[in-house]
Amino acid sequence: MNKDIASDLRYHRDKRVVEPNVLRGPPDGNAWKHMDKKYPWLDEDALHLRLGVGTDGFNPFGITSSSYSVWPVIVVVYNLPPWRSMKEPFLLMTLLIPGKKSLGRDIDVYLRPLVEELKQLFNPRVVTFDALEGDTFNMRVILLWTIHDLPALASVFGHSTMGYKACHVCLDGTYSQPLRSKIGFLGHRRYFPIHHRWRKSKAFNGKNEKALPLKQLFGKDIFELLQKLDHLPGFKYGKHPGNKKRNASSKDMPGKYFRKMGILFELPYWKDLKLPHNLDVMHIEKNIFESLFGTLLNIDGKSKDALKACKDLEDMNIRADLHLNDTRS
Incomplete structure (x- = not known):
């Protein structure tokens, strides 16, 4: 790395303006701070990299070919200043996956090389030359989260984002009901204080809201749930006779909307992340x-x-x- 890049990678430690309750970028967020506490060596050297991975499919030919898609997988380096980390010269396109259909659950097959490199960059360490100091150091890398839209979230996370249990936070506790042309998700009042006046209002769905907030499941909780699911070990990528819909007896099974254990759980720190998946701004x-x-x-x-x-x-x-x-x- 050259001197300018080496200096910019230290921005979040040396030049960033820190104010209480002000969020200017990922270093100000709880997800970043949580991993610094979980792995203290991350904060010891500013050159240990924090990354994000973004992916989505699009049709490169517009309306001329509706049966073709391309999936770029782009790595974002959050150590850089905010005005640089999202600029084209500093975005790293690690994969470009073409095909005639959406990747779906099989995206893990294509993510395998990237995941193997991320595991190597986490431990053991990689010797890197620091042009600013004129010396080598042991660089380590951690993936903070992924960025995608809702359909791509289902592919990466492995939990369905369609139907009555589409929320990847509430999972089986998602409150929904059928409407005339769509599904309505109307259980948000459960997160109000118990004596909030809107809990008593019937203007939302005709009922008072008495339900308590759901317990938020973090990476460790989801990992433990996935390990208990009987239908996941037999899953195979691609079209395979074993990948059949479960029978009616499994309709009340916890975690039934999970279709796989995502490949990112192979990263030794993935279950420790506070915010592993993000929906894109658009x-x-x-x-x-x-x-x-x-x-x-x-x-x-x-x-x-x-x-x-x-x-x-x-x-x-x-x-x-x-x-x-x-x-x-």
Whole structure:
């Protein structure tokens, strides 16, 4: 590494402005600090790298070929200053996976070389030359999290993100109910304080909310759950006769929506991470923002205030002022 890069890799320790309760980048977050406490050697040398891995599939040919996809797998170095870590020259494309269909659960087959290198970079150490100090040091690397959209999360994490138990945080405790054209996830009031006034409101789903918050499962909890699942050891990648849907007797089995144990659990520290998976900015800020403000401002093509939405309110017997009026005489 040259002197400029070596200096920038020390930014989070030597030049970063630290203020209480101010989040400017990953080093200010709890996930970063948690791993520093778990592995004190990370904080001893600023040149130990913290990485993120982002992946998603896209069609490089636009609408001319809908049956083709390319999956880049890009590594982000968070030791660099925020204005550099996300710039193109500093993003490392480690894999480029082409194909005629989405990777699905088989993405682990392609991630194998990357995971093997990450294991090697974690332990044993890799001797690296520091151009700033003019000496060598033992560099170690840790993967803090992955970044993707919701369908890619299902591929990497191994838990279904479709259907009634789609939340990868709540897992089997996801509260959902069928609506006319979609599934509604309406159990968010359980996270309010027990005496919060909105818990007593029936304007959300026609009921008072008495449920308590779910216990959040972290990496260690999920790893222990996956080890107890009987249907995972027989899983094989690709189309295989053993990869069949489970029978009706398994419908109440805890963890039934897991399809595999993700390859990232092979990393010795993966189960210790506080925030192993992140949804990308576009799907949280852009899409939700457009839907929310499109509905509030009644923007044509963006509003969710449609016929079926009004009928859903009638079905749940809530918000009578928004029900459709029958003008037939």
